[in-house]
Amino acid sequence: MDMEASVGVTSTAATEASSVLDIRNLKVSFRTDEGIVTAVDGVSFQARKGRTLGLVGESGSGKSVSTRAVTKLLPKNAIIDPGSAIRLDTGNGSLTDVAPLPANSREIRNIRGGAVAMIFQEPMASFSPVYTIGNQIAEAVRLHRRAALSPLGATETVGDQIAESLRAQNAKLTKQEAWEIAIEMLHKVGISNANLRVDQYPHELSGGMRQRAMIATALSTHPKLLIADEPTTALDVTIQAQILELMGQLQADLGMSIIFITHDMGVIAQVAHDVAVMYLGVIVERGPTRALIEDPKHPYTEGLLQAIPRMDVLSRRLTPVPGDIPSPLERPAGCPFQTRCPKRIPGRCDRETPQEIGLGGGRFVSCFLHE
Amino acid sequence: MLRFALHRLFGMAVTMFCVSIMVFTIMELPPGDYADRYAFRKFSGTGVNITESDIQNIRVQFGLDRPAPERYFDWVWRIVTDFDFGQSFAFETSVNDVVGERLWLTLAILYATLILTYLLAIPIAIYAAVRRHSAVDYGLTVVSYLGLALPNFLLALILLYISVSTFGSSVGGLFSPELEKAPWSWEKFVDLLQHLIVPAIVLAWSATALQLQTVRATMLDELNKLSVTAARARGLPEWKVLLKYPARLAVNPVVSTVGFDVNRIFSELPIVALVLSLPELGELLIQSYLDLDMYVAGAILMMLTFFIVVMNFVSDVALAYLDPRIKLEGG
Incomplete structure (x- = not known):
């Protein structure tokens, strides 16, 4: 009995620990001149240690907003609904709700670049043109990395050890040490001549190299979670493949969790372990990547998959999802996708909002077709 | 950086040369010259009759009879070598003293x-x-x-x-x-x-x-x-x-x-x-x-x-x- 109980505790603890980020019922709206606009309407998802979650959806579906809410990098007119929970592993292994923390608080600043690092779509614009690459990497390093402990042998008494560990906790790295780490990180992301590149300005690097440097910046602080907001969209296909491979490698090395935001189902199939498909501020379907791609349950997911070109079926014409995503100002009544849905049930989909249904195997869908 | 500065410094010299020509042209533009003004101010109301040759003498005295290009080079040369901007006719002293x-x-x-x-x-x-x-x-x-x-x-x-x-x-x-x-x-x-x-x-x-x-x-x-x-x-x-x-x-x-x-x-x-x-x-x-x-x-x-x-x-x-x-x- 005791044994069983303890095993039970350990296993819950294990699943708890494997979640780095657990978002429940996240709602984000914006105060605008036209009134309150809801960009994210009750979204729940988890990011697990060592795994990649793909967030897919068209522009304006709320992918970026829901992830930026984690680090509170939202415009000033954004409101996170008090009912939302953003439980994040801030470094001590347990999850704390960061939703109520104000954006300018010290806690949030420690999370930014510390527990949660971000990379963005445009590698050129994500670096400031007037500082060297090294300067901008070292900045992140000095903000979040602390001096390592001296080897135990170096300290003689327990008092010394305590003093030493206090020093280590508070001591910022010197500029020189941070610079060394910057070079090491550039080397790690596969930039040759890292010790020369570190002194260069962003405009002296190619697009792929800049994105590598951006990844180096993000990972220089050993984050638990990396949010990659369309990191390969602005790159050409061969560079894109290299960057994706690099991210996979680094994930295996460092064991961090990745949230990969994209509108490209093809990329998702390559990198993500789990997928969440977003449409107009809600997750319409989520589950393990392979199962979801092989057997999509939601009509929107089906539509997205039919819009990818495939090498093995060259004769088939690509079918786009008809129509445009509605403006968040004019959210349709009922299911958000009903205005474009080929399988719409008249009288039902335009009246009631579908709830998320568990299909087993970690799969969830919000659609009346699967009740 | 040094090359850039030298490049700009050279451009600056060229600009100053062009400006000096323009300034000298402006100096030459007004009708009449200082000799006329000088003669008028010095002798008007004194009953002395001024002839063209008197004015010519004043010109020679101030060096205004020489051709314009010669006066230009003389002017520029003295500015560059001695930082001497010439004579102020009205104040009857050097320009440097007047500007001072x-x-x-x-x-x-x-x-x-x-x-x-x-x-x-x-x-x-x-x-x-x-x-x-x-x-x-x-x-x-x-x-x-x-x-x-x-x-x-x-x-x-x-x-x-x-x-x-x-x-x-x-x-x-x-x-x-x-x-x-x-x-x-x-x-x-x-x-x-x-x-x-x-x-x-x-x-x-x-x-x-x-x-x-x-x-x-x-x-x-x-x-x-x-x-x-x-x-x-x-x-x-x-x-x-x-x-x-x-x-x-x-x-x-x-x-x-x-x-x-x-x-x-x-x-x-x-x-x-x-x-x-x-x-x-x-x-x-x-x-x-x-x-x-x-x-x-x-x-x-x-x-x-x-x-x-x-x-x-x-x-x-x-x-x-x-x-x-x-x-x-x-x-």
Whole structure:
């Protein structure tokens, strides 16, 4: 009995620990001149240690907003609904709700670049043109990395050890040490001549190299979670493949969790372990990547998959999802996708909002077709 | 960087050469010459009859009979080798003596104005951009339009009235009467600074209004850049983000237009100087035109353009230092 109980505790603890980020019922709206606009309407998802979650959806579906809410990098007119929970592993292994923390608080600043690092779509614009690459990497390093402990042998008494560990906790790295780490990180992301590149300005690097440097910046602080907001969209296909491979490698090395935001189902199939498909501020379907791609349950997911070109079926014409995503100002009544849905049930989909249904195997869908 | 500076320095020399030709042409333009004026002033009303040959003699005496190119090269050569700007006919002494102290006082007014402009415009504009749509921001817009619309001689009169009636300082000038002829001392320097405040405010008024809008607009642009979000995402405290990233770039347009500001200050200076009775070069320039005292006019024009060209050089080099993207193109 005791044994069983303890095993039970350990296993819950294990699943708890494997979640780095657990978002429940996240709602984000914006105060605008036209009134309150809801960009994210009750979204729940988890990011697990060592795994990649793909967030897919068209522009304006709320992918970026829901992830930026984690680090509170939202415009000033954004409101996170008090009912939302953003439980994040801030470094001590347990999850704390960061939703109520104000954006300018010290806690949030420690999370930014510390527990949660971000990379963005445009590698050129994500670096400031007037500082060297090294300067901008070292900045992140000095903000979040602390001096390592001296080897135990170096300290003689327990008092010394305590003093030493206090020093280590508070001591910022010197500029020189941070610079060394910057070079090491550039080397790690596969930039040759890292010790020369570190002194260069962003405009002296190619697009792929800049994105590598951006990844180096993000990972220089050993984050638990990396949010990659369309990191390969602005790159050409061969560079894109290299960057994706690099991210996979680094994930295996460092064991961090990745949230990969994209509108490209093809990329998702390559990198993500789990997928969440977003449409107009809600997750319409989520589950393990392979199962979801092989057997999509939601009509929107089906539509997205039919819009990818495939090498093995060259004769088939690509079918786009008809129509445009509605403006968040004019959210349709009922299911958000009903205005474009080929399988719409008249009288039902335009009246009631579908709830998320568990299909087993970690799969969830919000659609009346699967009740 | 050194090559870039040398490149610009060479460009500066070429500019100064072209300017010197233009200035000399301007000096030659007015109808009649100094010999006519001299003869008229010296002998009118004395009953002496002046013949053409008398005037010719005066020309020879002043060296005005030689062909223009010869006089030009002579003039330029003496400026370059001896820093000698020739003779002032009206004052019957060397131009250097006439210009003398006025040059330094003009520079004092110029730098006081520039420093005041940038000290006000840059921080206020950055603050207004960060607190967009706040009371400060709207207030700034109103003040800016006032600054652009209000003629500065009017402002000069108002400030003069206030400074005399409220603070009891002496009217106009750059020194208190009792210190005017005194040798330089700490006391005189402080007195100069106090007298510089009003002309600096008057002259800085419109330049500040313009630069406020420039810096605010650039700052607003820069604030929306992804690199700023990326810096925030690294966990940098907000004030450091603002100073290190957008503010640093918002200063660039100011640095690149220092030359324009110098130009504007010089062209506004004579009117303001007249109202505030400041002993500076602009007023002397107008007087020398009226007297056809062309070497004084030429010297002043050369000096003013020289400062504009120098400030342009300084702003180019400073900008190249501030923005690493420029060096590649500058060569």
